[in-house]
Amino acid sequence: MTERITLVVDGKSTDVSADPAMPLLYALRSELGLDNPKFGCGLAQCGACTVQVDGRPTRSCVTPVSGVKGKKITTLNGLGTSNRPHPLQTAYIAEQVPQCGYCLSGWMLTAAALLRDTPKPSDKQIRQALAGVKCRCGTHMAILRAVKRAAGSKA
Amino acid sequence: MHHAPVSRRDFLMAGGALVISVMVPGAVRTALGQTPVGGKPPLTPDELDSWIAVLPDGSVRAFFGKMDMGQGVDVAIGQIVADELDVAFERVDVVMGDTAFTCNQGGASGSTAIQNGAITLRYAASEARRVLLDRASQKLGAPVEKLIVQDGVVSVVGTPDRNVRYGDLIGGQYFQLKLEWNKRYGNPLVAKGQALPKKPSEYKVVGHSIPQGVVADKVYGKLRYVTDIKVEGMLHARVLRSPTAGCGPVTVDESSISSIPGARVIREKEFVAVVAEHEWDAVRAARALKVTWAPPCTPFPAMESLYDHIRQASVTGREAPVNQGDVEAALKSAHRVIDAEYQWPFQSHASMGPACAVADVRVDHATVWTGTQKPHFARDGVAKLIGLSPEKVRATWVPGPGSYGRNDAGDAALDAALLSKLTGKPVRVQYMRDEATGWDPKGPAGIYRGRAGLDAQGNVVAYDFFAKGFTRQDVATNESDPKDTLVGQLTGYPPKPTVIFQVPAEAYEFANKRCGWECVPPLLERASPLRTGHLRDPLGPETHFGSESFIDEIAHAAGADPVAFRLKYVKNPRHAAVIQAAADKAGWSRRPYPNPRRGKGNVMLGRGFSYTERNGTIVAVVADVEVDRRSGRVWAKRFTVAHDCGLIINPRGLELTIEGNVVMALSRTLFEEVKFDRERVLSVDWTSYPILEIQDAPEQIDIVLINRPDLPASGAGEPSTRTVPAAIANAIFDATGARIRRVPITPERVRAALARA
Numbered sequence: 005m006t007e008r009i010t011l012v013v014d015g016k017s018t019d020v021s022a023d024p025a026m027p028l029l030y031a032l033r034s035e036l037g038l039d040n041p042k043f044g045c046g047l048a049q050c051g052a053c054t055v056q057v058d059g060r061p062t063r064s065c066v067t068p069v070s071g072v073k074g075k076k077i078t079t080l081n082g083l084g085t086s087n088r089p090h091p092l093q094t095a096y097i098a099e100q101v102p103q104c105g106y107c108l109s110g111w112m113l114t115a116a117a118l119l120r121d122t123p124k125p126s127d128k129q130i131r132q133a134l135a136g137v138k139c140r141c142g143t144h145m146a147i148l149r150a151v152k153r154a155a156g157s158k159a
Numbered sequence: 160m161h162h163a164p165v166s167r168r169d170f171l172m173a174g175g176a177l178v179i180s181v182m183v184p185g186a187v188r189t190a191l192g193q194t195p196v197g198g199k200p201p202l203t204p205d206e207l208d209s210w211i212a213v214l215p216d217g218s219v220r221a222f223f224g225k226m227d228m229g230q231g232v233d234v235a236i237g238q239i240v241a242d243e244l245d246v247a248f249e250r251v252d253v254v255m256g257d258t259a260f261t262c263n264q265g266g267a268s269g270s271t272a273i274q275n276g277a278i279t280l281r282y283a284a285s286e287a288r289r290v291l292l293d294r295a296s297q298k299l300g301a302p303v304e305k306l307i308v309q310d311g312v313v314s315v316v317g318t319p320d321r322n323v324r325y326g327d328l329i330g331g332q333y334f335q336l337k338l339e340w341n342k343r344y345g346n347p348l349v350a351k352g353q354a355l356p357k358k359p360s361e362y363k364v365v366g367h368s369i370p371q372g373v374v375a376d377k378v379y380g381k382l383r384y385v386t387d388i389k390v391e392g393m394l395h396a397r398v399l400r401s402p403t404a405g406c407g408p409v410t411v412d413e414s415s416i417s418s419i420p421g422a423r424v425i426r427e428k429e430f431v432a433v434v435a436e437h438e439w440d441a442v443r444a445a446r447a448l449k450v451t452w453a454p455p456c457t458p459f460p461a462m463e464s465l466y467d468h469i470r471q472a473s474v475t476g477r478e479a480p481v482n483q484g485d486v487e488a489a490l491k492s493a494h495r496v497i498d499a500e501y502q503w504p505f506q507s508h509a510s511m512g513p514a515c516a517v518a519d520v521r522v523d524h525a526t527v528w529t530g531t532q533k534p535h536f537a538r539d540g541v542a543k544l545i546g547l548s549p550e551k552v553r554a555t556w557v558p559g560p561g562s563y564g565r566n567d568a569g570d571a572a573l574d575a576a577l578l579s580k581l582t583g584k585p586v587r588v589q590y591m592r593d594e595a596t597g598w599d600p601k602g603p604a605g606i607y608r609g610r611a612g613l614d615a616q617g618n619v620v621a622y623d624f625f626a627k628g629f630t631r632q633d634v635a636t637n638e639s640d641p642k643d644t645l646v647g648q649l650t651g652y653p654p655k656p657t658v659i660f661q662v663p664a665e666a667y668e669f670a671n672k673r674c675g676w677e678c679v680p681p682l683l684e685r686a687s688p689l690r691t692g693h694l695r696d697p698l699g700p701e702t703h704f705g706s707e708s709f710i711d712e713i714a715h716a717a718g719a720d721p722v723a724f725r726l727k728y729v730k731n732p733r734h735a736a737v738i739q740a741a742a743d744k745a746g747w748s749r750r751p752y753p754n755p756r757r758g759k760g761n762v763m764l765g766r767g768f769s770y771t772e773r774n775g776t777i778v779a780v781v782a783d784v785e786v787d788r789r790s791g792r793v794w795a796k797r798f799t800v801a802h803d804c805g806l807i808i809n810p811r812g813l814e815l816t817i818e819g820n821v822v823m824a825l826s827r828t829l830f831e832e833v834k835f836d837r838e839r840v841l842s843v844d845w846t847s848y849p850i851l852e853i854q855d856a857p858e859q860i861d862i863v864l865i866n867r868p869d870l871p872a873s874g875a876g877e878p879s880t881r882t883v884p885a886a887i888a889n890a891i892f893d894a895t896g897a898r899i900r901r902v903p904i905t906p907e908r909v910r911a912a913l914a915r916a
């Protein structure tokens with residue numbers, strides 16, 4: 005019942021052999037060692053496991069690995085690097101957003117999609133786009149500042 | 160990654176050369192240098208080498224036995240050490256969380272990282288500087304008084320070319336110097352040398368907003384968390400918890416998982432787990448495993464009668480630490496008596512990720528990677544559980560999902576150790592969400608009753624504040640004893656709760672004043688999903704929601720402005736200054752309450768005040784809220800916080816810490832309540848235990864930092880948590896005229912209160 009599945013993650017293509025019903029999160033973390041998406045709930049309730057699939061923020065904890073064959077998967081790592089940072093990453097550092105940082109994939113990959121589609125979001129649009137993503141450390145004020153800062157810097 | 164236990168000797172000397180291999184979050188750093196001279200000093204608090212090392216390149220390692228949980232206290236420690244040693248901040252690396260390199264200063268605990276933990280680091284750094292200056296004095300042939308230090312270069316005043324670098328004076332060698340140690344471990348540990356630390360006026364690095372370097376590692380996805388630790392040959396484990404509280408396993412049908420590759424059951428007494436080579440297989444096996452559990456009992460009261468249960472419960476302990484004058488007599492003769500009761504529910508840590516730990520237990524030693532905020536205590540607990548002496552166990556903290564006290568991380572560390580011992584393999588345990596929210600130690604539920612007497616002029620003649628609730632320590636503050644962990648309790652270490660509660664911390668001077676508490680027995684005297692434990696600012700928000708709501712009620716009864724009323728009874732000038740600062744910043748003006756201009760439409764506006772103290776840190780908060788008349792939704796739109804924690808080390812870090820406190824406290828006030836029925840806890844995920852969503856985050860948080868360079872730094876990681884709930888409730892009263900005395904202040908409760916008002 006295992007199947008060979010090709011995954012394209014952060015521009016690199018790799019094969020895993022896995023139960024096709026296994027959530028993508030386990031393929032990324034335990035099979036491929038790509039640890040940026042985190043296990044938070046396994047229930048699509050928190051966002052910690054977020055990746056982008058063909059640009060769409062997706063909760064990898066409930067996405068069967070067989071459903072993303074050949075699609076473009078982006079993790080926090082693929083968003084940008086210290087040499088070529090995404091404006092959100094620069095803004096997050098400037099605003100010193102994270103405390104534990106365990107929640108970051110959800111906030112950043114969701115906000116990156118928002119800024120791509122809506123480069124100058126209002127406060128309300130930001131809050132709506134980020135609804136459902138959790139941060140237990142309560143860094144929400146800094147998150148809002150960082151998204152606004154990134155939007156400004158993109159101009 | 161390094162798996163074998165590393166001794167301190169390996170750390171300073173390997174193969175004749177100085178090799179440093181320090182696990183710091185996210186990276187292993189290596190430095191080469193000369194052979195150290197002399198033997199290895201033991202890692203005990205009375206050795207200077209236990210705290211400070213100067214490497215040949217002049218860089219400094221500071222070994223910190225407390226922990227940072229994301230607020231950047233390690234940065235603050237680096238600033239303090241840099242100032243005492245006169246080196247640039249960038250040269251200081253703070254090593255924390257590894258029992259192989261640090262002494263037990265108590266881990267993260269009670270916001271004492273700076274308040275207590277920095278004291279010894281400061282002494283040690285200044286003592287190291289003294290030793291280095293003595294050596295420099297000999298080398299340069301000039302008295303110490305004639306020497307100055309700039310970024311680790313010692314020179315003779317007036318002749319800058321007569322100089323020597325720290326690295327050349329000691330680099331790669333041990334100090335081999337004793338400190339005077341008070342023989343305590345944990346928070347009270349203090350060790351000092353002969354040197355006198357600097358005066359605050361001499362600080363150059365302290366007081367600056369140096370950012371956290373680790374933030375970049377986090378946002379680029381480079382930081383390795385405890386959940387990301389992988390050890391050669393490790394098994395993945397999942398633990399099974401009884402679906403109903405207090406029921407042990409009766410039969411376990413191992414054949415129910417036989418189709419899952421490599422999956423097997425590990426059982427020790429009432430502790431049941433599954434292991435497998437692949438994580439997903441362990442998850443599937445835990446779901447598929449057929450276990451019959453002992454028939455449900457009904458250890459819990461019906462949820463709607465929780466507070467009745469507490470009222471009627473027997474008393475396990477009672478104290479009245481504040482008792483001045485004759486409260487009962489003064490109440491009797493009062494012109495008017497105000498009497499109110501407040502209620503706070505069980506709450507969960509609900510950390511962002513379920514706890515995870517990896518353990519590698521061998522015959523004669525063990526290694527544990529853990530996200531616990533108290534790795535030294537985890538080491539002790541693991542040692543006891545698996546039957547090794549603590550010196551044979553190394554616990555290494557690796558950053559985990561945020562920790563706010565005794566969360567589930569302490570349980571996972573011991574689970575992993577037992578499973579590794581039983582399987583003979585390294586084992587990684589991670590909980591699922593229902594265990595993380597459903598089985599973590601809970602903040603305790605309680606009732607808080609205030610009675611106050613006023614004379615005919617509205618002066619307070621009697622004040623009585625009494626709490627009754629569950630102790631905050633069914634399990635202790637750390638996991639150093641298996642009796643305080645689920646796995647311990649399931650394998651023969653019965654729980655032994657400690658009876659401990661608290662009274663409000665403030666400076667109101669009432670002539671007749673009494674504050675006390677009573678504790679009630681735990682609901683279940685075995686492994687329990689409603690066991691209590693420390694949750695951020697233990698009993699702080701609970702107690703001060705009651706006491707500061709009550710002060711507001713007294714002020715209104717006396718016809719007084721809430722700020723003026725507080726200032727009338729708070730004579731301590733430092734406390735009064737904080738109250739005044741918050742009021743000034745928020746533009747607080749005297750007007751009648753509730754708000755006569757609350758707004759005509761569906762949205763009613765109000766503002767509320769609250770002030771508290773916590774171990775020397777004083778906080779005052781103004782909350783501005785909007786209450787929607789129809790839906791009952793409360794939006795805390797703006798907070799103004801005045802904060803005095805003595806000397807400020809890093810202002811920006813402090814502000815961000817306060818913001819986190821405020822938002823988490825807001826979440827706890829409006830949304831959080833552990834639900835349960837007679838048999839089980841029903842809050843097991845983010846739907847059944849909702850926390851604040853970003854829509855509910857405030858629009859603005861204004862913070863006034865009051866710096867007191869003349870006073871020692873006190874804590875900041877928790878104090879503002881306790882001030883927030885009553886500020887919100889008081890603002891809701893102002894907006895609506897309805898007083899809500901039960902947390903969480905949900906829309907349903909607001910609507911009900913409005914209907915009554």
Ligand code: FES
Pocket residue numbers: 042043044045046047048049050051052053054063064065066
């Ligand atoms: S882990 Fe996927 S949404 Fe929580």
Ligand code: FES
Pocket residue numbers: 102103104105106107108138139140141142143511560561
């Ligand atoms: S920073 Fe800890 S959960 Fe968001």
